[in-house]
Amino acid sequence: MTDAASSSRRKFLVVADDSPEFAAALKYACRRARSTNGHVALLKVISPAEFEHWSGVREEIERQEREEAEALLQSLAGQVVAATGLPPEFIIKHADSVRTALKQVIAADPAIKILILATSTAGRGPGPLISAIAKDGVGFAGRKLPVTVVPGDLTDAEIEALA
Numbered sequence: 001m002t003d004a005a006s007s008s009r010r011k012f013l014v015v016a017d018d019s020p021e022f023a024a025a026l027k028y029a030c031r032r033a034r035s036t037n038g039h040v041a042l043l044k045v046i047s048p049a050e051f052e053h054w055s056g057v058r059e060e061i062e063r064q065e066r067e068e069a070e071a072l073l074q075s076l077a078g079q080v081v082a083a084t085g086l087p088p089e090f091i092i093k094h095a096d097s098v099r100t101a102l103k104q105v106i107a108a109d110p111a112i113k114i115l116i117l118a119t120s121t122a123g124r125g126p127g128p129l130i131s132a133i134a135k136d137g138v139g140f141a142g143r144k145l146p147v148t149v150v151p152g153d154l155t156d157a158e159i160e161a162l163a
Helices: 003-008 022-036 055-084 098-108 128-136 156-162
Strands: 011-015 039-046 089-094 112-118 147-150
Touching: 011 022, 011 098, 022 039, 022 055, 022 112, 022 147, 022 156, 039 055, 039 098, 055 089, 089 098, 098 112, 098 128, 112 128
Parallel strands: 011 039, 011 112, 039 089, 112 147
Antiparallel strands: none
């Protein structure tokens, strides 16, 4: 594939985390990417280390967190390749919050066309990120971006039928 072809692909951004609903968001994004000739980007957000006393300790904590983030994304890559035929793009961002990281990433990459989120499966509302976006809007750095909200408890068959 040429660089022009890869840069023109629609990018579906998914926030990679350890929530139960993440699997539904990722499967939906993969299915949409496959059906629209797009590809998946996975964002892993790392909170800044709070250890201020010794910079060497803080740097070691940050190095370990980055290694863990890379390992998580690598573990997801096979699933994305199997579902889409293309490797995912990995984005690891240090930020105070997922929302802050999303604003930075979306502002920096105009190829990101859709943000895919899944609702919480815990039954206490849609989840903090979806609630914040619903309250404050979906403008990211002066750019409107569609957000697809997927029920977090969709089955694989339901995702296949919807996407």
